[in-house]
Amino acid sequence: VEPGGEQNPVGALISLADYEREARLRLDQDAFAYYAGGAADELTLRDNEAAWRRLAIMPRVLVGVGERDAGVTVLGRRRAHPLIIAPMAFQAMAHPDGESATARAAAATGTVMCVSTLASVSPEAVAHAAPLATRWFQLYVFKDRGITAELVSQAVASGYEAILVTADAPVAGVRERELRHPVRGLPVQLGDALAAGGGTLSPIAAAAQFDPDLRWADVAHMSRECPLPVLVKGVLTPGDAERALAHGARGVVVSNHGGRQLDTVPAGADALPAVVDAVGDRLDVLVDGGIRRGTDLLKALALGARAALVGRPVLWGLAVAGEDGARRVLEILLAEFDRALALAGVPDAERVGPELLAPARW
Amino acid sequence: VEPGGEQNPVGALISLADYEREARLRLDQDAFAYYAGGAADELTLRDNEAAWRRLAIMPRVLVGVGERDAGVTVLGRRRAHPLIIAPMAFQAMAHPDGESATARAAAATGTVMCVSTLASVSPEAVAHAAPLATRWFQLYVFKDRGITAELVSQAVASGYEAILVTADAPVAGVRERELRHPVRGLPVQLGDALAAGGGTLSPIAAAAQFDPDLRWADVAHMSRECPLPVLVKGVLTPGDAERALAHGARGVVVSNHGGRQLDTVPAGADALPAVVDAVGDRLDVLVDGGIRRGTDLLKALALGARAALVGRPVLWGLAVAGEDGARRVLEILLAEFDRALALAGVPDAERVGPELLAPARW
Amino acid sequence: VEPGGEQNPVGALISLADYEREARLRLDQDAFAYYAGGAADELTLRDNEAAWRRLAIMPRVLVGVGERDAGVTVLGRRRAHPLIIAPMAFQAMAHPDGESATARAAAATGTVMCVSTLASVSPEAVAHAAPLATRWFQLYVFKDRGITAELVSQAVASGYEAILVTADAPVAGVRERELRHPVRGLPVQLGDALAAGGGTLSPIAAAAQFDPDLRWADVAHMSRECPLPVLVKGVLTPGDAERALAHGARGVVVSNHGGRQLDTVPAGADALPAVVDAVGDRLDVLVDGGIRRGTDLLKALALGARAALVGRPVLWGLAVAGEDGARRVLEILLAEFDRALALAGVPDAERVGPELLAPARW
């Protein structure tokens, strides 16, 4: 069946933008502000989406696209498609089923899910909720390294496939929407050692406990000690990608943290090509920020990313209809990606290259 | 008489934009959405018009323009002017007289008309309605090649001059306006073999029957077997134009299908120059997308197109006033083109070249 | 006294934009549409103003600007300043005193005035109304060359200083605002030979009588035969400026006819530099289109124009307060120009050069 099919009513949710609009109506406004907001004037936040629109696709026709293959290889393993769910904190705020529902949606669609350090439940609980989902663990390194070690151990023990170390949050960003719509302490899985009374934590209180002195040497240490492959998330320059390689990382995520940390840094789409040029043959380069269409995902591959993370839209799906909503969002994006492969004349996702793109003129 | 003349009331329809506005009021909104909409975020749809506006005309003065000649040569035949009516499906939805009215408007203005595979009536019926109109047949290739062959036979038998093979629709585009405003099954001429109960078919059901595996070899086969010249519609790159030439086509239409297939591909105006550079001396290169003014048509010629197709505006004319409306739209565009020839200082349409243009600064 | 002085009420008219706003309120809407409108989508109309804004001024400081000299040399004669009133038709429609009031405002401010062929009164009558005003006669060449010769004779006999031949109106532009707001037959000075019953003529009827076959040879003939210097108005390319020189013209006006003829031709400000490069040392190059600020006038000089014509704003002044309004508009512009000379650090208008400008970044 087509997305929406022939009998869609006007109000049907057939695009990621529809889910965002609907989630804005359904979520309480503090929660929406927390998820939707970015740093300062939100220039980078908005540009994450705009940057993909600045790229035009130069399609080929009549190549025969009756069969399409969306599969890619990431961290040495073949995946059904290049879509990954980005790590996002406090998902219980979007829906009572939180991360567990997201994980089941991931499993249903063959999507890798990144689970946040600030998840509402433990890495183990997410694993139990959706044992078939491939899961990566996103790690904030706390000043208290004991907590960090404990978190990694839990992830290893619960069958997580990789560790994603967040590099771009040594201090919190200037998030004004969040400051104007403060969310109360939220349930987290971090235990009494870190969380405040009742096992809850607010986003700002959490950020205050991250280690601002985290360095490349810590990445090297983790890469050596941890049995799982380590990826560094939050790299925007080729120099830092080189350093990730030199310090033992297996991949990098070109990312500006969804526009939530330092305003006026480049969009993922714009930072990606130089990183790919520098290390694309030696590291798995992923990207996130502003992926809202199947064509965005296609462009990410064309620029050299092996996969792309999508964040907020999955939360909007979760907020609208729990697991079903999250799954539907992923399905829409994957169906659009399939059409993009067909209409761009590149039926095999692993053969998409930079010749597919040109700067947009609009 | 001037367009509109001296006694125009404020509400007179004197431009193509006027007809669009009026048609939006008169058509039912599902039909308007079907015709007006494009793929996904409609960036390409909007850019089709904007791209012509990005070109400035560098006029010459005092060359003597008392006589102007709008004539051009296409497929080896001299034509009164470079305007062609683009293929558009289901015209009975715009007006009960549908394709027949459009064909009569074409005949009255010396305009070539492309008749769609998804026309409301058969190629033969259109031919009977307006025997003096020069007609080209637009071909969607169905999975069922028998239907395809039957359609081409009808076109040949009914005196069509050329076959226009659509190359950019192996699968349907993500057309959200259409999905939100689904049109019911429509009368089509395809017979019981393809159309659903009662001889009707919906756009989405039709698209599902097109062959996604269509290849250049099919074009070569058709070029050899069909007694009519074959043009490939939907080419956006010089490489595909070269392949059209190599596989026996007589021409290409640089087109993005009115922005209805893959969003974020380039506008016709932007894709045209590279195609002309590659094959302009060996193939007839036509263009469509966003032609709304006589100056747009002039620019298309200056960029090397031999002719340009105009689509939606003719439908708006049809919707507003049937044959008279469609004819009036064509007349307005041709009168504007005549003025553009005069004011640009290029009274002979066949001598319009790239020196006439510069990038716009606005 | 400062423009507006210290006691300006909020509603005081202290800028040209104020006069436009006020004139829009006071004029009947057909007359406003006739004056304000441009061709087709009015892209060129709008860009005339925008083009000056695309230029930044790089000011010098501390050069001593206690004395400023706005004077320039045009057609071999020293003028108090580089501002000229552009030819505009039918000024009686803006105010009963029409061209006579404008001429008195010109005289009061030392401004050259161009009088239109389609003036409400004869060249002689304008001369009588303001004998001290320097006047140039703008000439439309009619199919009936007898009328043309008669008009030039009147201008010569009435002490006009130069003839400005309009080159960019072989046919009328597609002026939609004018078509939607048709003005009735207007009193003109053309006599019974041309004007319709009662000595009136409508703009469209007038345009229909201009000679579309006017050529450079006609300019050469006129330059030889006419005792006054001939300037060609409506040139936008260096090639045409070279031709003007070769055919005996003494100057050119880089102009797009106020955006009223062919839409999407360049703004005067953008076309000017190439013309100056080609003939600036051998012809007087003037410019018009979109001058609304003293800084615009300064930029015109910096790009190599010897003077600049301002049109609609003078009509807005005329519409608001007759001669006083027209004079006030000129005074505001000249006072702004004086400040611009001071603040840009170029106190002598004849020494303003291209080093003063850079592309704007906004």
Next chain:
Amino acid sequence: VEPGGEQNPVGALISLADYEREARLRLDQDAFAYYAGGAADELTLRDNEAAWRRLAIMPRVLVGVGERDAGVTVLGRRRAHPLIIAPMAFQAMAHPDGESATARAAAATGTVMCVSTLASVSPEAVAHAAPLATRWFQLYVFKDRGITAELVSQAVASGYEAILVTADAPVAGVRERELRHPVRGLPVQLGDALAAGGGTLSPIAAAAQFDPDLRWADVAHMSRECPLPVLVKGVLTPGDAERALAHGARGVVVSNHGGRQLDTVPAGADALPAVVDAVGDRLDVLVDGGIRRGTDLLKALALGARAALVGRPVLWGLAVAGEDGARRVLEILLAEFDRALALAGVPDAERVGPELLAPARW
């Protein structure tokens, strides 16, 4: 505590934009217009802010930013941070405590304050109000050089650290908002020699007394005779920066006077790099115009400025809450700057270089 902290109500003032919005509500509209307005069409005014947004930051990660040092060296002295309060006239119009409150806010935050010639109180009075504040004296040179000399003497005697000579105001700008909202005569410290009856003066009357013939020789004279270092404020070109150096200045402020003098000159951010290239190794180059975020301040340093002046936002703070408001504005900006140092991966402000920046793509 975070800016705004966790318990911010929606209406809390947590950004400079919040203070501007609030000040607009609280100030009488004539005073707001005087402070907020710029020259003519205010293109330069708006571009001052926009120019910083046209620069993207290329952050480094994992460098260890637990300790940040915002300190810089200006005029040979180490300062706590690179923020300076720009000279602004008539601060009593914003709040009864006027310049004294601003000076106390400066002292509380370790910020250098520039005191205007047109301050509501004397240089001495400002010194007494906040003896610990580092103060620079901004000098308008009057036609009556006796007044000028007297002002400088007062500044020297009251412990001011430097003299900032304004070079870009030989005549007043065309400030239309100010003309439409005229402020009455205001109390000033200039004494009966200059101020009108009752010791008050209006902005326009003051400007009329500035010397339009001020020249570089005057700067040379002042640099020789005055015991304090002299900086020239209002330079926008490398040539003028070279002349400042040649005539004995110790520094320049790249500035367009807050967009209040000549419209369409470049923004400070755009003019800065060429000035730094020319004289950055021999003069202290400062910049002002449009600094509204900590990231703007970081960008100013990256472009080679040693410090940056912020103007209107401090007045908005003053208008909202007197000394507390002015101090809060400075604190917000400094806190944002500290976060920017951390998140850009440049914990030492003196090591910020041009490699940190790239042209923005948005």
